[in-house]
Amino acid sequence: MTRSEGPPGVLARRPAEQTRRLLLRGTSGVVGRCRGFTREALDDWRWLPAGEPGAGPAGSPDGDGADPLDEERLAVAEDVLLLVSEVVTNACMHAGGPTELVLHHTAERLRIEVSDGSPEPPRPRPGRGPAQPGGHGLVVLGRLARAWGWRPTEAGKTVWLEVIPPPAGRPAAPPAGPRASG
Incomplete structure (x- = not known):
């Protein structure tokens, strides 16, 4: 998607509110599909720096x-x-795979929801040392998300988390070409 630039000195605006859904089945390749779906949404919502999506920070003006x-x-x-x-x-590991990924974007937050077919709530693994692989996902959630939780559904459960948006983009670049001075 091409981003349109506004007039010089005007901050790029993000869409006020939008929900995107990705229906899922199975476990094969699902993490990559969900990351790609999310990366595309973040780029559309101007959460990524200008330029190639996810390519890294752009140089300063x-x-x-x-x-x-x-x-x-x-x-x-x-x-x-x-x-x-x-x-x-x-x-994938504890519920046979997700059934849906929902991204709900507002000016105040991004809410991410992952639904699956298991009614079992997420639980931390006891006794895992920091150097042991696996079992640290809920610790990561607790540190990086503003809030997270789960709710039962008719078909299983939905795990949700919320993230605060990054600062808005810098002023849009002036259009190319001759400029009138005055």
Whole structure:
């Protein structure tokens, strides 16, 4: 999707509210599909720095290195992708795979929901040391998400989490071509 630039000095606006749904079945390739779906939404919502989606921070306008705002936006987007990976992986490992990924975006937050067919609530694994692989997904959720929880559904459960949006983009670049001075 091509981004349209506004007039010079005007901050790029994000859509006020939008919900995107991805219906899922099975476990094969589902984490990558969910990450790709989420990355596309983040790019559309201008959570990623300008340029290639997820390619890294763009240089600052004066060419002196990375723009701190772009670095922050990229860091938040990478956190979101990690959180999606964790919740979807948990559904694959403990519930036979997710049935749906929902991204609900507002100006105040991004709510991510992953539904699966198991009524069992998410539970931390007891006695796992920090150096042991596996069992750390809920710790990651607790550290990176503003809030998270779960609710029972008729078909199983939905695990949800919320993330605060990154700072808005820098002012749009002036249009190319001759400019009137005045």
